Amino acid sequence: MTATVPAGGDPVLPGGPVDPVSATAPALPGRPWIEQAWRDVVFVHWRVDVSAVAPLLPAGTRPDTMGPDGSDDGVTTWVGLIAFSFEDTRFPPLGPLGRTGGLGDFLEVNVRVYTRDDTGRRGVVFLSLDAGKLLPAAAARVVTGTPYHWARAGRRQDGDRTAYAVHRHGTHLRSRLEVEVGEPIAEPTPLESFLTARWGMHVGRAGRTAWWPNEHDAWVLHRATLRGLRDDLVRAAGLPAALTELEPDSVLYSPGVLTRFAGPRA
Structure with missing residues (x-):
């Protein structure tokens, strides 16, 4: 089933050739600005109609x-509810922040959608990110402009079961999801x-959009089965309210990767 909502205009905009979909990251332009393990x-x-996201x-x-x-x-695009553990965050050449009281280690659940820009770069837009530590959430919101919440x-x-739960401070908004991890995928x-x-995120700020490129090794993916979901975050991000009441179209799990981000580009 594809959810749709009215759109204010045609979401298909002119643009040049689009970068190919690749499981292998292109070379990171410039030196890494931050490194993080996603576990x-x-x-x-x-899946949703583009009119729900545009x-x-x-x-x-x-x-x-x-x-x-x-x-x-x-016409088909996708809404992702992604949960994981941030570990060993570092700003090269400094060591991991986790050595100073675990500052760089926290849990996150985010709502993201998939984008391309007029230069053909593919990426993600984060509609919300809920993090389990105040300082990293506040710092990321200020530095990058991404909509982090504590x-x-x-x-x-x-x-074989993994469950995450978040409750956004000062609100009624919660998300709890549990999956059962299956066999590894030989070839995605x-x-x-x-x-x-x-291989990057688009971040809008003050009427301008920046591109933050990233790289990591190819994902080791497993198919998974959703065993439980109660979520307010997708609806709160402005997406169709009934979406999370539907069976998801894809559920995957990965033990994780080490990710590097370069600084923003226009």
């Missing part, structure tokens, strides 16, 4: 599209690469 990553995705995007970007069969149908966060792991499908191998 025990859960990807839950629903009004939420920053200037100069539009929904990136791919149908369930891996072809670019021009939340109470927890994780439970029991055999084009869609699975499209949903996970994103």
